[in-house]
Amino acid sequence: MAQVPVQTIHRDPQLFYWILFPITIVMILTGVLRHYASVLMQSAPKKLDQKSIREQRSLLHGINVRSNFHTLSKKSFATRRDALVTAFESGAYLKDPERAGGGQPNPLSDPSSMEGMMGMMKNQMAMIIPNTLIMSWINAFFSGYVIMKLPFPLTIKFKSMLQAGVMTKDMDPRWMSSISWYFLCIFGLQSVFNFLLGSDNAASQMAQQMGGMGGAPAQMFGPGVDPDKQFKAEAENLAVIEHYSVLDNVEDRLLEGISV
Amino acid sequence: MLSERDYQISPIVQESVMHNSKALQNLQSLSASLFGISAGILGLESYSGFLFYIFFSLLTSFLLYTTHILSASSTPKGYKENKNVTGHKGLGSGVTGVKRYFRGGYEFWFGGVGNGFAGFVLTWTLFYGLVRA
Amino acid sequence: MTWISKTITVFGGLLLAHACYSAQEHAALQSFKAAATSTLTSSTPAASSLPVDIAIETIVATLITVLGLVLGTRPLRPIQWRVWAGKIEREGEEGFLGNNGEVEKDYMGNPFSYLESRPSFVDIRKQRKEFSQWVKNGGSQGKN
Amino acid sequence: MAPSLLYNPAKLPPSAALQLAQQAPIVLQQSLSGTETVDQWATYENLLLSCLRTGDDEAAAKCMDRLEERFGADNERVMALRGLLSEAQAENNGELEAVLKQYDAILEGNNTNIPITKRRIALLRSMGRVSDAASALVQFLDFSPTDAEAWSELSDLYFSQGLYSQAIYALEEVLLLSPNAWNIHARLGELQYMAATTSGNGGGSQQKYLAEALKRFARSIELCDDYLRGYYGLKLVTTRLLKEQAKQAKTDEGEFTLPEPRTIQRLDELATAKLSEIVRHSSLKDRGWRGYDEREVAAARELLSQNGIER
Numbered sequence: 001m002a003q004v005p006v007q008t009i010h011r012d013p014q015l016f017y018w019i020l021f022p023i024t025i026v027m028i029l030t031g032v033l034r035h036y037a038s039v040l041m042q043s044a045p046k047k048l049d050q051k052s053i054r055e056q057r058s059l060l061h062g063i064n065v066r067s068n069f070h071t072l073s074k075k076s077f078a079t080r081r082d083a084l085v086t087a088f089e090s091g092a093y094l095k096d097p098e099r100a101g102g103g104q105p106n107p108l109s110d111p112s113s114m115e116g117m118m119g120m121m122k123n124q125m126a127m128i129i130p131n132t133l134i135m136s137w138i139n140a141f142f143s144g145y146v147i148m149k150l151p152f153p154l155t156i157k158f159k160s161m162l163q164a165g166v167m168t169k170d171m172d173p174r175w176m177s178s179i180s181w182y183f184l185c186i187f188g189l190q191s192v193f194n195f196l197l198g199s200d201n202a203a204s205q206m207a208q209q210m211g212g213m214g215g216a217p218a219q220m221f222g223p224g225v226d227p228d229k230q231f232k233a234e235a236e237n238l239a240v241i242e243h244y245s246v247l248d249n250v251e252d253r254l255l256e257g258i259s260v
Numbered sequence: 261m262l263s264e265r266d267y268q269i270s271p272i273v274q275e276s277v278m279h280n281s282k283a284l285q286n287l288q289s290l291s292a293s294l295f296g297i298s299a300g301i302l303g304l305e306s307y308s309g310f311l312f313y314i315f316f317s318l319l320t321s322f323l324l325y326t327t328h329i330l331s332a333s334s335t336p337k338g339y340k341e342n343k344n345v346t347g348h349k350g351l352g353s354g355v356t357g358v359k360r361y362f363r364g365g366y367e368f369w370f371g372g373v374g375n376g377f378a379g380f381v382l383t384w385t386l387f388y389g390l391v392r393a
Numbered sequence: 394m395t396w397i398s399k400t401i402t403v404f405g406g407l408l409l410a411h412a413c414y415s416a417q418e419h420a421a422l423q424s425f426k427a428a429a430t431s432t433l434t435s436s437t438p439a440a441s442s443l444p445v446d447i448a449i450e451t452i453v454a455t456l457i458t459v460l461g462l463v464l465g466t467r468p469l470r471p472i473q474w475r476v477w478a479g480k481i482e483r484e485g486e487e488g489f490l491g492n493n494g495e496v497e498k499d500y501m502g503n504p505f506s507y508l509e510s511r512p513s514f515v516d517i518r519k520q521r522k523e524f525s526q527w528v529k530n531g532g533s534q535g536k537n
Numbered sequence: 538m539a540p541s542l543l544y545n546p547a548k549l550p551p552s553a554a555l556q557l558a559q560q561a562p563i564v565l566q567q568s569l570s571g572t573e574t575v576d577q578w579a580t581y582e583n584l585l586l587s588c589l590r591t592g593d594d595e596a597a598a599k600c601m602d603r604l605e606e607r608f609g610a611d612n613e614r615v616m617a618l619r620g621l622l623s624e625a626q627a628e629n630n631g632e633l634e635a636v637l638k639q640y641d642a643i644l645e646g647n648n649t650n651i652p653i654t655k656r657r658i659a660l661l662r663s664m665g666r667v668s669d670a671a672s673a674l675v676q677f678l679d680f681s682p683t684d685a686e687a688w689s690e691l692s693d694l695y696f697s698q699g700l701y702s703q704a705i706y707a708l709e710e711v712l713l714l715s716p717n718a719w720n721i722h723a724r725l726g727e728l729q730y731m732a733a734t735t736s737g738n739g740g741g742s743q744q745k746y747l748a749e750a751l752k753r754f755a756r757s758i759e760l761c762d763d764y765l766r767g768y769y770g771l772k773l774v775t776t777r778l779l780k781e782q783a784k785q786a787k788t789d790e791g792e793f794t795l796p797e798p799r800t801i802q803r804l805d806e807l808a809t810a811k812l813s814e815i816v817r818h819s820s821l822k823d824r825g826w827r828g829y830d831e832r833e834v835a836a837a838r839e840l841l842s843q844n845g846i847e848r
Contacts, residue, residue, distance in 0.1 A: 057681050060682075148389035184385060188380075191376060251800055268716075291462055324466060361469040475760055478760055508720070516659055521589070
């Protein structure tokens, strides 16, 4: 293709009012709505019976002992380790001790794991549905216009993407149609949402508060994981810890680090 | 090289890290959109536009550095004197400057260039188109 | 502090808006002129570069607004545990004032103090007794 | 500075509690219209606690009604607050027993109601049935061993009974859950120090306690610059160690040993210097030094003057 002089196209300013602004406003509003929808759709944590709380928290306790052993003296750590390892290996904390060593439960039959998957599905849907809707809306109403010129040059490869629906062979790829403005909005509006929702998102804080009032912790076990195996693995992890303490030589560090 | 043990001895406050990076990100995304507006008004094209953006976001970081970091680490009297940590290996040393508020200098100085880029391109295009209608 | 940063930001924003409007008018005038003078030569150079005064105004407005935004950014917090904790202990609420001179919303003092005050296990009857005792003993001493 | 209603008022002195409770009419006058915020409900809860403390039952009941209206009477936290209200209003032991029965009935229906379980334990302790409270607490911790607050309560319970080693054990559990809590490190140091005081003179166990107390205080300072409480404890321990000049007793494998006497001497000097610096700055009300509790500063001043050091 020959070197083209700078192309100027006289566009009707009405294009801005009737294409650019509606798309932008709709995008912003969808973002805000999506935020509030996801807040509203958060399902309350499920009630657990005492046995399963015990199971989860004991495992958590084991993990805590493993990761924070450095605050203890060697002796206190050793007593805890011995007690926890025997309890974990014998399955004393399991929900139903008879099932120790039993088979893996089917993840789909367990209603609690189903619920977790549903939550993920919901989030995905909240992303996908509005995007497809808006895209088809733009395609149906605003295809075939050139509305703007990018301030930076692009290679010819972008032409098919930016000028979808505009069948002009010689046009500079910098000219873009309404659908490419839509893509630009998807990437660029993140900062606008940060500003709109991030600085003062009372909604998400409210949700946290309610969660705190409900009292049940988040699900520890992923779907289809055998708690017995987790306990055994945790016992092994605990057993191999080589103990040291942050209290070793703390006074030397202090004298070295702080001078008056 | 900082080992896990060094982190256990002198831990990092996650809440503060979050707080700081959120404040930084807020500022950067806002200012990036602002730079997009002015680049669009000036009618900058291609490289000059990107250079404009990089220059101004570095300038923003520098302004933040002078107003929030330099001044804050020297205000309380009698505070610096107990900070002259000598030869203390690990995180305890170097508590002044950017290190006091951010994990590394890179995040502070150059994180913003990437953070706000998309917002910059958006407003740049918009105002470029609006002004040159 | 906050009104300073807000005024600066708003002023910069107004200046920027003005620059934007001027640039737009300039571009419109240019294209009108081009259309009026030479309808035949279609390939006139596109709207010539911006007048210097508008360019300067834009850059100055940007700088002012950025300054306002930076001044309005919340104070940063130390991330080293000991520095942060020391700040809480030594300065108390004063160390965590927001830009508007009030204590920041998410400041909560020592986050582990609840481990010693244990609000869920509060012995309300004892507290009541102590309080009435304190009232009986004159009460107002130690008012801060 | 006036205390804020946004924080839990459990630790405030009586005068501050009174100040808070006096805000009740203003807060209660505001209607519930408009958007709700998190702070609003925290305010109601803390106002309720302050009013109960100062004996303003009427305002407390109003706060309670509002909370109940918003969150429903079967919200676990609301249930616990309701229980607290009836505990406070109980006149005699019989009524307290009734409240206890009520708690038992609630727990019968739902044994995972953690706030009510905690209230029940607190009530048992308040009624003087300490051993019952301890066993209930141990039972609770068996099914929820990650509750740091409960471990801390257990530690306090054992401490009030003089069972130091159990109290220390429970506090170590707290540290496992929040390893960087500097106040808990200091608290553990205090417990070890007191255990050393009561465990009789000489002998390995006393030295073991003192050694660990020293380390705990040092750690609390390492986690928190200029920590008054940590330096105070450090000063106490080093003074005592220097006075006794005990020989290194044999210690068990895996326990902390005392540092060299020279190190102790240097630590003592460091603590003295730091304490006097803190006391000086804080009595002058220097900017950036106003966060300390006045009572703690006074205690530090007294300790320094006991040692005949005044700068």
